Amino acid sequence: MTLSEDKYFSAIEELEPKPGKVKRLEKTLEDLKVEEEVFDQYTLMTLYELSRRGYIDGLMGFVKTGKEANVARGVRGDELVAVKIYRAATSDFRRMWRYIRGDPRFKNIGRKRHRIVYAWTEKEFKNLTRAYEAGVRCPEPIAHMNNVLIMEFIGDDEGNPYPLMKDNPPEEEYAEDVLSNILDDYRRMYRKAEIVHGDLSEYNILYGGKGDYRIIDFSQGVVLDHPIAEELLIRDLRNLIRFFERLSVDTPTLEEALEYVRG
């Protein structure tokens, strides 16, 4: 028997963020870990450890489930956090390896599968931290451990995440500003944080309306001296220009955007 994701979380949802919560979380995880398909034992132990250290008090349903990562709502005190959980079993190791291999921050990680997924998670956390500290509009990083990353939840007060920019494009009167802000963000990312995003598109920008957006999903980001940094930079800017062109915004050429970002 395997538990459906819904059942799993209905069990977890009973947890309230109150004293004694860790114990109850432990019990729930104990009950579920054997037949769990969504989370393997190590993931459950990691979630428990993060909870023991006070980073999460419980989980309240998935925001999105994907092949490689699931994103859940976490509760922390009276706040929501986003909990991104990489799935060791279904991750694309070859692709991950290609990004990690050229990154001087990740020497000597070996080629064991779980190590690659952990390094991937750590890479996303480090990229997000650098970007956030450089002033890029992105979620605030909170913690990472093994295959789990915790960050600020980007959404409304009811716990609905902001929609993707692809599904909720900027309104006409904000579109131009949004593009120019994203280009500013990219410039900060490049010049201050010294990384490229690597997967920038309307699929990795959350848009809440009235010009309010956040760039997410820094897992594919690499440092500037990585062999594929240039290729990724060009692809990112192309994606951005293409999307805003379709919104009939006056867009820079690729060369202009590159020049602006590099400064």
Ligand SMILES: Nc1ncnc2c1ncn2[C@@H]1O[C@H](COP(=O)(O)OP(=O)(O)O)[C@@H](O)[C@H]1O
């Ligand atoms: N910090 C966050 N706050 C709210 N929702 C998020 C957050 N991070 C990710 N999500 C949601 O989860 C989805 C997947 O996250 P993402 O980081 O793009 O992973 P991937 O594309 O690898 O599945 C996003 O499209 C978004 O809907």
Ligand SMILES: [Mg+2]
């Ligand atoms: Mg994504």
